[in-house]
Amino acid sequence: MLPALFALGSNSALHAELVAMFFRLLPEDVTVHNEDLDGERRRQLLQGLTQTLPETLPFLYKLLDQHFGAAMAAVEQNQMESAKQHAAAVTAALNAVIAYAEWAPVVSLANYGLIQACGFLLSAVEFQTSACEVFRLMAGRRRPVDESVGNYDIAMEGVFDTLCNASKAYFSELNKRAASGEEMDEESDFGECLCEAMVALGQQNLHCVARNDSKVTTYLHQMLCFLQHPKLALHSIALPLWTTLLRESSLAMSTTDQQGLTDKEKEKRSHAVSISQDFCAVLLDIAFQRLLIKDGGDGSAESETWIQEFSSASDFSQFRSRLVELVRHVSSQQPVLAASKVAERLQLTFSSSTFESVSSKEVTILETTQTYLENIMSGIPEKVMAVALATTAPSNELRTILEGILQRLLMVEWKGPILVELHTRHFDAMGPYFKHAPAAIPVVVDKLFKLLTSLPVTREFGDTEKDTMRARLQVCTSFLRLARAGDVAMLPYMQGIAETMTSFHGQGLMVRSELNLLGESLLIVGSAVGGEQQVQVLEWLFGPMQQQWILPAWQEKYLSSPASLVRLLTQDVSIGDAHEEMWSMYHTVTFFERALRRCTNPSGKASSGPSATADNVDMDAAAMPASNHAMIPHLAWMFSPLLKLLRCMHALWSPSVATTLPMQVQGALAMADAEQASLLGDLATNRGSAGASAMTETKSDSENNKVKEIRTWLKGVRDAGYNILGLSATRIGEGFFVDVDGRPAALATALLENIQHMELHHIRQLLHLVIIPVVKMCPITLWDPWLRQLLPPVLVHCHRVLTTAWTSLIKEGSVKIPDNWSVSTSNQNSTQEIKSEVIKEKLLRDLTRETCQLLSTASSPALNIRTTPQDGVEGDGGGMEVAGSPFNPATSLIWFLMQHGDAATAALHVGIEALEWPDSESVHKALVFCAAVANVAALVSDSYQLQEVVGKDMFSSAIRALMLESNASAQAELVGLLRDIYLRLGSRHSTPRQVLLALPSITPDTLSAFEAALHKTSSAKEQRQHIKAFLLSAGGDQLKALIPQKNTNVITNVTNRVTAGHFSERASRHEREDFGSIGLAAII
CATH class of the missing domain: 1.25.40 (Serine Threonine Protein Phosphatase 5, Tetratricopeptide repeat)
Structure with missing residues (x-):
């Protein structure tokens, strides 16, 4: 056939084009498009193609040579039609060569x-x-x-x-x-x-x-x-190469010990290219110029440039990330050069910036300089930094440059919120320097206090005032970063910082949020020192807060009812004391949460685990907790008012209260546009989108600001309050769970009294931040007072909501959730309705996963001691002993849960029904719970009702779950669950057998043969294979989760054929995987 094609291609330019097209399509069909061919057949075809290369490749060269020359000659003779035909033949021949270039041996092409x-x-x-x-x-x-x-x-x-x-x-x-x-x-x-x-x-x-x-x-x-290149598309294509070369060069320079590296890695590093200092200098200059490109956030024509060069904001973000990586790699290899470059940039920028008023271009330059400084400082290896700052020799270039940079930052005197904010961010960028230069810390602290007092304290909420507030908070945040960098080196200066903070706050020069941020910096240092110092810092920080929060009159005024809380939230901004009280409360709660995160147990021991007992706790006196965590005394005064506050907040969503709320509070309860956009996966919220609510569109700016303010307050206090409870359970341990003044009942009332009115994302937060940590950490001896009050209301409500929503989604294609949900579908156009449905489905899946995570946590081995089954169970396997240890129901949270009727019913329904919901992540978590329940049912011989549910409902649901293609990743776990239920309960209950007999094409004889094969082997793997084969014989194509997925082979690289002898020799050295990285021709 080939000679005929070659002859045909020699007839004319048109024939040559047709033949070249054939030679292009043939290899493409084998290597790319024909995915239906199995591997062996593709190998055979590829072998045939490889054998034709000695004839095909010279023919393609001949076409290129002959028709390019003919095209040029035709142009010279002004025979344009003939030139076009020959040019088309050249193009077709090139396309054919392209089809071979990706896989044919490079040597043959040459x-x-x-x-x-x-x-x-x-x-x-x-x-x-x-x-x-x-x-x-x-x-x-x-x-x-x-x-x-x-x-x-x-x-x-x-x-x-x-x-x-x-x-x-x-x-x-x-x-x-x-x-x-x-x-x-x-x-x-x-x-x-x-x-x-x-x-x-x-x-x-x-x-x-x-x-x-x-x-x-x-x-x-x-x-x-x-x-x-000025065209960013070309720059972006070249950028990854430089990051790769620099990364490999850094690895080659830093690797002194070659042990543990493969031969390929060693070879690759031995060939790493060293980038000279001259190249690195140019790379740093280019990176700075490209970092000046903004993301278009301000809407100006200049800032929108990237939109024309990048297909999406994600691509632009990746471009920026690579530039930053480039800067860090250069700084790692050439620290002195990088430091000198950024010093030059700072000198140039600061010397030209008296900046009485600052333009957007100047802000961009300052922001870029800060980013440049931050990444150069981060890129300099810590060992290099430490050695340089520990050496006082005059020849120490790096130290001299870095000290010069610090002095330049200290000498700058800028005014205005924008410039002050940028100034402090430059100090933040110097963090790695402060870590090894503790002598600079007091000077920087003084400078930060000067920057703070250069800005007026404001309680207004206009644009200018917001800039000022943000800048002041940035300065305070810089104290935090300085504390992290300086660590214990800041200890000598703590007293001075504390006195300055107290003085400023007393003079009205510092508001509560700022005081908390600076206090947190002291807490970082105190925690680093440990023990007594940490306790003293906490007492000093929490003293004023405690005095206020324990006052009965204060609690009565703000926390006695939802109406009290609403009055606090809706006070006019002009009433300074009330507005300040509102935010003081917010900052107290959020600071308490941060303190819990910062503090470790002074004893250095971890908080007690869930299996710990309270035997060493005087339950009658209930005065001394089992742990000496530094936060326990402060939790005592915070716990009760915090629960009152959360109870009032939860009541805002109840119908009796919601209908009486002012419009501002009602608007704050609705989900913000930005939050909806994040659920939809939008890159950013469109400020002028048509999706904005009608309420938002008709409000004045001041009303909108008040709605946003209340929403921010509610969400911040709620999440921080939840975190306080969850972190207390996990970090304080038994000291939290001691039943002081009816603590479990108060917690259950505050959190769950209005759970039926909560929205899906609200319930999900409650489960994630509070309920799951409490379940996980609650000591076994305290399950009854704590979990008996928390789990039933949560599980019953989640079962009701999830079952209704999933049923409507599966049957009707629309999620039905409670009417009080914040994103209503009424009065919406079709686009908004679609978005609303997407949001509701996303929230439904999130809540489902979190509920199944709760069930999975309750099933963990730590909470179910001595109930884990052996994998190699034979026959029934339903005895009362596991691994030689008797089953003790008192140590099993699953058994504890099964003793509480409503909670048990709800948990079983959710766990079993979730297997058939099309959400694979939830299915995996539900399977953990189902396996634990099945195990307990097998271990407790008199649990007839539970065994009946497991043997019938759970067994049937697991089979139906295999009909969902989304469960393909969970098919092994589902089959394993079926195997455990059938083997461990089948001899005591007939229900599993009846379920199998009801399957299509299954007769008693078929089932008996299956059972004989199942009991013949003790291998769990073989038993699962028998079950899988049995189900496939009954369900066939309906069991989509059991049908293997087809793998797609893509051929991209082929070398010359290796002889059989060579192949056998290499196979004996276990190197077959190397052939896979080259291509398939070697193993034909």
């Missing part, structure tokens, strides 16, 4: 002249893009491991030379056109393809010329030109 031919065509504008595509594919090829390595390196070196020469010509032409004012837009595709080829060459095959310094330098110069 030997038959195709690399040379395509290299020549790179200079022809009409064909250069297609010719460059050939090189792009070859450049990304992987080096073979057979005897052709030497020839491959030679061929790839030719590819290097060709592409570097093409790159030089491209930039030469670009510079000529730029000098004459012309543009090269028509060649942008070629430029991008050429850049991609050069990048692939450097990432995959740079080792082929790594020992030729001249060629490597030439290559790097060309890639630097691409990085400097």
Whole structure:
């Protein structure tokens, strides 16, 4: 057949084009498109293709040579029609070569002249893009491991030379056109393809010329030109190469011990290219210029530039991340150079910025300088930084430069909130320096206090006032970062900071939120020192808060009822004391949460685990907790008012209260547009979107601000309050669970009194932050007073909501949830209704997963001591002993849960029904619960009702769950559950057997044969295989989770065929995986 095709292609340009198209489609059909072929058949076809290469590749070269020459001759003779036909033949031949370039041996492509031919065509504008595509594919090829390595390196070196020469010509032409004012837009595709080829060459095959310094330098110069290209598309293509080269160079420089590295890793690092200081200097300059590009957030025409260059905000973010990575890698390898570069930038920026009023361009420069400084400081290795700052020799360049940078920051005197905020962020960027230069800390502390007092204290909420508030908070946050960096080095200055804070607060120069942030910095230092110092800091910080929160009159005024809380939230901003009280309450709760996170147990021991007992606690006196955690005394005064506050907040959603709320509070209870956008997966909230609620559209700015303020307050206090309870359970341990003044009942009332009115995302937060930690950490001896009051209301309500919502979603395609949900579908257009449905489904899945996580947590081995089954259970396996230990129901939370009727029913319904809900993550978690319940049912011989539920409902649901394709990832667990139920309960109950007999095509004889095979083996794996085969014989294609998924083979790289002898030899050395990285031709 091939001779006939070759002869046909020689007839005319048209015939040559047709034959070339055939040779393009043939390999594409085998290597790419024909996925239905099995692996062996594809190997056979590929072998056939490989055997034709000695005839096919010369023919393609002949077509390129003959018809390109004919096209040029026709142009000279002004025979344009003939020239077009010959040009079409050349294009078709190039497309055919492209089809072979990705997998055919590179050596063959070189030997038959195709690399040379395509290299020549790179200079022809009409064909250069297609010719460059050939090189792009070859450049990304992987080096073979057979005897052709030497020839491959030679061929790839030719590819290097060709592409570097093409790159030089491209930039030469670009510079000529730029000098004459012309543009090269028509060649942008070629430029991008050429850049991609050069990048692939450097990432995959740079080792082929790594020992030729001249060629490597030439290559790097060309890639630097691409990085400097004004067109961001080309810059973005080249950028990953530089980060890769720098990363590999850093690894090669830092690796002194080669142990543990594979031979390939050792070889790769041995070929790592060292980037010279001159290159690094240029890279830093380029990175700074590119970091000046903003993300378009301010809506100006200049800031929207990136939109034209990047397809999405995600791409732009990735571009910025790579620039930052580039800066850090250069700083790691050339710390002195990087430090000097940023010092120059700071000098240039600060010397030209008296900045009485600052423009957006100047802000951009300052922001970029701060980012530049931050990443250079982070990139300098800590050991290098420590050694440099510990050495006082005059020749210590790095220390001199860094001290100069600090002095420059200390000398700057800027005014105004924007500049003060940027100034403090520059100090934040110096964190790694402060870690090893403790002597600088008191000077920086004084400077930060000066910056704070340079801004007025404001309680207004206009745009200017918000800028001021944000800047002041930024200054206070800088104290936190300084404390983290300085650690114990700040200890000598704590007293002075505390006195200054007290003085400022007493003079009205510092508000509560700022005081808390500075207090948190002291807490960081106190916790680092530990023990007594931590306790003293906490007493000093919490003293004023405690005095207020324990006052009965204060609690009566603000926490006695929902109406009291509403009055506090809706006070006019002009009433300063009430407004300040509102935010003082907010900051007290949020600071208490942060203190819990910061504090560790002074004894250095972890909080008690869930299996700990309270035997050492005087339950009658209930005065001394089992733990000496520093936060326990403060939890005592916080607990009761916090629960009152949460109870009032939860009541706002109840119908009796919600209908009486002011419009501002009602608006605050609704989900914000930004939160809805995040649930929809939007990159950013469209400020002017049509999806904004009608309420938002009709309100004045002041009303909108008040709604946002109340919403922020409610969400912040609720989440912080939940975190206080959850963190207390996990970090304080038994000291939290001691029943002081009816603590369990008060907690249950505050959290669950209005659970039926909560929204889905609200319940999910409650489960995640409070209920699950409490269940996980509650000591066994305190299950009854705590979990008996918490679990039943939660499980009953979640069962009701989830069952209703999933039933409506599966049957009707729409989620039905309580009417009080904050995103109503009434009065919405079709687009808004679709978004609303998407949001509701997302919230439903989140709540389902969290509820199943609660059940999974209750099933954990730590909460079910001595109930874990052996995997190799034979026959019934339903005895009362596991691993020689008798089952004690008192140590099983699952059994405890089964003793409480409503909670048990709800938990079983959710756990069993969740297996059939199309959400694989929930199914995995529900299976943990189902397995634990099945195990307890088998261990407790008199649990007839539970055994009946497991043997019938759970067993049937697990089989139906296998009908969902979404459960393919859980099919092994589902089959394992079926096996455990059938083996451990089948001999005592007939229900599992009846369920199987009810399946299609199953007769008593079929079932008996299955049971005989099942009991014949004690291997759990074989038993699961028997069950799987049995179910497939009954359900067939309906059991979608059991049907194996087809794997798609993609052939991208082939070398010359290896002989059978070589293959056998390599297989004996366990190197078959190496062939897979090259291609399939080697194992044909």
